[in-house]
Amino acid sequence: MIHIFPDYYEKFTCISSRCRHSCCVSWEIDIDPETHSLYQSIPGALGDRIRKSISRGEDPHFILDKDERCPFLMSDGLCEIIKELGHASLCEICAEHPRFHNPLTDRIESGLGLCCEEAARIIITNKEKTFLVTEDQGKAPRSTDPVLVIRDAMLSSVQNRDLDIRSRLYASLDLFGASVPENDVRALADLFLSLEQMDSKWTELLISLKENAESVDLDAFDDFMSDRQSEYEQLAVYIIYRHAAKSSEVSYALSSLSFAVLAYELIRALGALIYQNEGSFDTESQIMLMRLFSCEIEYSEENTDYLLDILAP
Numbered sequence: 546m547i548h549i550f551p552d553y554y555e556k557f558t559c560i561s562s563r564c565r566h567s568c569c570v571s572w573e574i575d576i577d578p579e580t581h582s583l584y585q586s587i588p589g590a591l592g593d594r595i596r597k598s599i600s601r602g603e604d605p606h607f608i609l610d611k612d613e614r615c616p617f618l619m620s621d622g623l624c625e626i627i628k629e630l631g632h633a634s635l636c637e638i639c640a641e642h643p644r645f646h647n648p649l650t651d652r653i654e655s656g657l658g659l660c661c662e663e664a665a666r667i668i669i670t671n672k673e674k675t676f677l678v679t680e681d682q683g684k685a686p687r688s689t690d691p692v693l694v695i696r697d698a699m700l701s702s703v704q705n706r707d708l709d710i711r712s713r714l715y716a717s718l719d720l721f722g723a724s725v726p727e728n729d730v731r732a733l734a735d736l737f738l739s740l741e742q743m744d745s746k747w748t749e750l751l752i753s754l755k756e757n758a759e760s761v762d763l764d765a766f767d768d769f770m771s772d773r774q775s776e777y778e779q780l781a782v783y784i785i786y787r788h789a790a791k792s793s794e795v796s797y798a799l800s801s802l803s804f805a806v807l808a809y810e811l812i813r814a815l816g817a818l819i820y821q822n823e824g825s826f827d828t829e830s831q832i833m834l835m836r837l838f839s840c841e842i843e844y845s846e847e848n849t850d851y852l853l854d855i856l857a858p
């Protein structure tokens with residue numbers, strides 16, 4: 546099986562103690578069967594603590610503390626299991642996060658998830674066009690799978706830098722016969738407020754967007770962002786690459802393009818709101834915004850499935 550990933554994939558290293566939104570806080574950390582067996586054999590006090598920290602039941606996971614932190618996340622932000630037992634003792638989800646893997650018919654495609662702030666930093670600050678490579682860094686071969694053919698054509702279309710980002714996203718929708726629903730600012734805020742929300746910061750942002758829907762100056766923000774269009778291009782490429790090939794249906798692939806445009810519309814409007822309120826919106830603010838979007842929407846199967854469903858052509 547050929548292994549394919551975006552050219553930035555191997556740049557990722559967890560920034561652990563410097564991470565402001567650690568994946569060891571608030572997220573349920575499932576323990577795979579192999580690691581679960583390993584943890585049964587670890588001797589001494591640490592082994593006892595590990596076993597006591599695992600929930601009993603069908604899906605074993607670490608029981609988070611009262612602050613929703615993994616019990617092995619130390620105060621300096623480092624992992625006690627790595628420190629005492631080494632990387633090889635991590636459960637699969639901790640060892641792999643934020644990497645994702647999509648097994649397809651003739652290949653495995655991997656990438657970095659935007660929900661991790663360091664992964665988001667690597668993806669969003671890439672000014673060059675992202676391209677797909679194989680393990681030896683050679684260009685990924687073209688596939689004859691109809692879904693991948695259309696996915697790769699959509700990626701080329703949203704990377705067409707002859708057009709500004711907005712024009713090229715809407716030209717792509719036209720080209721592939723996809724669409725997005727009514728997308729004025731209030732309708733966007735209402736749509737995302739109707740979805741499941743996890744973080745109160747996300748809800749507050751959406752409510753504020755709705756309250757200021759008529760006064761958000763999108764044109765002024767577009768001018769401000771004119772030399773940072775690659776941030777939105779990378780977002781669109783990330784979404785299409787990650788989601789288009791999850792189903793063997795071409796219509797699902799087209800929904801991923803609509804999902805990318807809808808994500809762009811929302812993140813642009815929220816960026817404009819922050820810019821208007823704070824007088825600035827730097828790349829770090831963009832990274833945090835896209836990270837939050839990813840956690841709330843993309844990493845919620847319920848939210849992503851709902852959007853891909855209503856966006857189907």
Ligand code: SF4
Pocket residue numbers: 558559560561564565566567568569642643660661662663664
């Ligand atoms: S979110 Fe990313 S950078 Fe932060 S602790 Fe997790 S893997 Fe590391």
